[in-house]
Amino acid sequence: MAEYLLQVKNLKTYFYTDEGVVKAVDDVSFNIKQGETLAIVGESGCGKSITAMSIMKLIPSPPGKIEGGEIKFKGKDIIKLSDEELRSLRGNKISVIFQEPMTSLNPVFSIGDQIEESIMLHKNISKVEAKKQAIEMIKTVGIPRPEIIADSYPHELSGGMKQRAMIAMAMACDPELLLADEPTTALDVTIQAQILELMKALQKKFNTAILLITHDLGVVAETADYVAVMYAGKIVEEANVFELFKNPSHPYTIGLLKSKPIINKQQDVLYSIPGQVPSPHHMPKGCYFNPRCEKAIEKCRQEQPKLSEINSGHKVACWLYEKEMEAK
Amino acid sequence: MESKLQSGNQMEKKYEDEVVMSPAKLAWKKFKKNKIAMTGLIILVIILLISIFGPILSPYNMAAIDLTNTTGEPSLVHLLGTDASGRDNLTRVMYAGRISLAVGFFSVLIQVVVGVGLGVIAGYYGGIIDSIIMRLVDIFSCLPTLPILMMIGALMLDLKVRPENKMYFLMLIIGLLSWPGLCRLVRGEILSLREKEYMQAAEALGLKDSRKMFKHLLPNTAAIIIVSAALGVGSAILTESGLSFLGLGVTVPTPSWGALVQSVSDMDSLQSYPWLWIPAGICILLTVVSVNLIGDGLRDALDPKHNI
Numbered sequence: 001m002a003e004y005l006l007q008v009k010n011l012k013t014y015f016y017t018d019e020g021v022v023k024a025v026d027d028v029s030f031n032i033k034q035g036e037t038l039a040i041v042g043e044s045g046c047g048k049s050i051t052a053m054s055i056m057k058l059i060p061s062p063p064g065k066i067e068g069g070e071i072k073f074k075g076k077d078i079i080k081l082s083d084e085e086l087r088s089l090r091g092n093k094i095s096v097i098f099q100e101p102m103t104s105l106n107p108v109f110s111i112g113d114q115i116e117e118s119i120m121l122h123k124n125i126s127k128v129e130a131k132k133q134a135i136e137m138i139k140t141v142g143i144p145r146p147e148i149i150a151d152s153y154p155h156e157l158s159g160g161m162k163q164r165a166m167i168a169m170a171m172a173c174d175p176e177l178l179l180a181d182e183p184t185t186a187l188d189v190t191i192q193a194q195i196l197e198l199m200k201a202l203q204k205k206f207n208t209a210i211l212l213i214t215h216d217l218g219v220v221a222e223t224a225d226y227v228a229v230m231y232a233g234k235i236v237e238e239a240n241v242f243e244l245f246k247n248p249s250h251p252y253t254i255g256l257l258k259s260k261p262i263i264n265k266q267q268d269v270l271y272s273i274p275g276q277v278p279s280p281h282h283m284p285k286g287c288y289f290n291p292r293c294e295k296a297i298e299k300c301r302q303e304q305p306k307l308s309e310i311n312s313g314h315k316v317a318c319w320l321y322e323k324e325m326e327a328k
Numbered sequence: 329m330e331s332k333l334q335s336g337n338q339m340e341k342k343y344e345d346e347v348v349m350s351p352a353k354l355a356w357k358k359f360k361k362n363k364i365a366m367t368g369l370i371i372l373v374i375i376l377l378i379s380i381f382g383p384i385l386s387p388y389n390m391a392a393i394d395l396t397n398t399t400g401e402p403s404l405v406h407l408l409g410t411d412a413s414g415r416d417n418l419t420r421v422m423y424a425g426r427i428s429l430a431v432g433f434f435s436v437l438i439q440v441v442v443g444v445g446l447g448v449i450a451g452y453y454g455g456i457i458d459s460i461i462m463r464l465v466d467i468f469s470c471l472p473t474l475p476i477l478m479m480i481g482a483l484m485l486d487l488k489v490r491p492e493n494k495m496y497f498l499m500l501i502i503g504l505l506s507w508p509g510l511c512r513l514v515r516g517e518i519l520s521l522r523e524k525e526y527m528q529a530a531e532a533l534g535l536k537d538s539r540k541m542f543k544h545l546l547p548n549t550a551a552i553i554i555v556s557a558a559l560g561v562g563s564a565i566l567t568e569s570g571l572s573f574l575g576l577g578v579t580v581p582t583p584s585w586g587a588l589v590q591s592v593s594d595m596d597s598l599q600s601y602p603w604l605w606i607p608a609g610i611c612i613l614l615t616v617v618s619v620n621l622i623g624d625g626l627r628d629a630l631d632p633k634h635n636i
Contacts, residue, residue, distance in 0.1 A: 088534060095533070106526040106548070109544075117533065117535075121534060
């Protein structure tokens with residue numbers, strides 16, 4: 001088995017609120033190899049972003065807390081690292097692209113300054129050299145006239161350019177792992193495609209592993225190697241991207257794929273999964289998805305299914321596949 | 329194809345002419361358009377220049393007594409006349425300007441350093457640190473300023489602090505009594521700013537707390553700090569003048585504008601020797617008004633939503 005760059009095992013991130021404990025991430029495990037892209041898909045509030053933030057240990061605490069599990073980055077458990085060690089990891093070996101390019105850049109500094117800052121912090125080089133590298137990086141992410149843009153302020157750039165600048169900032173120190181938290185959600189479709197292309201190109205160039213958080217299955221099909229589908233804090237299905245789109249198994253995944261509009265087909269009403277995401281304070285008994293599931297059987301209401309392999313590399317957490325699981 | 333390329337080149341050319349303006353430059357451009365604030369700035373600069381260089385150019389020593397010419401009327405030799413001890417009044421007004429302005433600026437400097445430093449720390453860390461600092465702010469803002477200043481003035485008299493050293497005490501005390509307001513303002517700003525996404529991004533870059541606080545958060549509060557500091561200079565000058573007028577601040581032979589006005593405390597000299605108190609009074613008025621005009625102008629210039 002190849003060496004994994006990032007191994008997340010039984011990660012549990014809970015939030016302690018006045019109304020009770022919210023299990024935002026509940027027993028989630030996954031692995032990412034070097035140079036590979038894992039996409040985590042799911043509805044709003046299913047714990048995708050919290051998973052990514054947990055990897056960086058950026059959970060606001062209190063009320064949030066990583067309750068258990070381990071996050072091994074190159075064999076070292078991130079949860080146990082000291083603040084000092086964490087800081088040298090953040091922005092250097094692991095970096096993040098945030099959801100909102102409009103607000104993720106500090107309005108009072110020029111783009112160049114912000115990119116330089118992370119370079120100078122982690123690479124220990126002179127300001128002149130850092131500036132050169134920052135401009136080089138701005139060029140790499142495909143922004144024209146990098147020298148001028150380096151001196152511009154965030155308000156002078158468009159959303160797409162800001163997101164490129166964010167990517168430049170994240171990639172400036174050649175990270176080995178990039179956490180992309182809905183990097184294209186705030187952008188329009190044409191820019192979205194460009195940004196995804198760019199990320200793929202950079203991934204090839206620097207052999208970076210990407211953890212892509214998204215709710216857009218189109219983005220997943222475009223970029224990911226592996227996909228994990230999350231629902232209410234748990235991974236319900238995990239497979240490589242071809243397998244998942246060809247052979248979706250969990251009723252939730254099937255529902256997600258069905259609710260995508262299909263080109264060349266007249267659809268009067270778009271399919272939608274009935275019901276709503278359960279409130280984190282009142283999780284249903286058994287499988288969390290059972291109240292919305294069309295195929296729910298009695299067992300689903302009683303017991304929670306475990307994530308188990310039904311095909312090679314294809315894991316599902318659903319009682320409908322109990323036989324296949326046992327056969328395995 | 330050809331024309332497309334050409335227009336592309338033109339675009340490039342246009343881009344090269346593009347000038348990127350820093351926020352400071354933008355603010356200055358806006359400030360320059362504000363005529364009232366510019367008038368204030370010009371007046372203040374003139375007063376500053378006269379106070380700094382005037383005494384050097386003056387042929388008189390500000391403390392030199394000439395008993396043959398006491399309370400002399402303004403003349404070509406003594407442009408603003410002489411005071412009760414025959415000292416040249418113009419020199420004294422100019423020298424007083426140095427002291428009054430220095431007290432104004434340095435006490436504000438102290439106020440900014442203490443208020444902003446504590447405000448940023450309180451806002452950034454929150455929790456118990458915030459509570460402690462905010463209670464300190466509460467205590468300081470409960471202290472009645474005037475009685476304390478008077479007590480300290482009396483104490484200085486008792487301890488026989490040398491007149492020329494009194495201004496340093498004044499700076500320190502005015503500064504230390506006036507920081508709570510600014511501290512509250514800055515803390516409030518930081519509280520909302522630290523929740524912004526870019527601070528999370530800064531955290532994700534692996535920056536240290538101190539750098540996040542003073543490099544990333546502080547510049548975002550620059551506008552309110554600059555404005556309240558500018559307005560603070562005016563009120564510090566007024567406080568100093570008031571105290572010196574009451575005889576509790578700077579005292580003779582060291583002049584300050586307040587002390588000069590005080591030299592005329594009876595009805596007789598008020599009526600007979602207007603040249604002793606009018607110039608200093610006008611100086612106080614002009615300085616404070618122009619400082620306040622500049623403060624207002626800065627407020628507008630630094631507010632991105634305000635267009636002149």
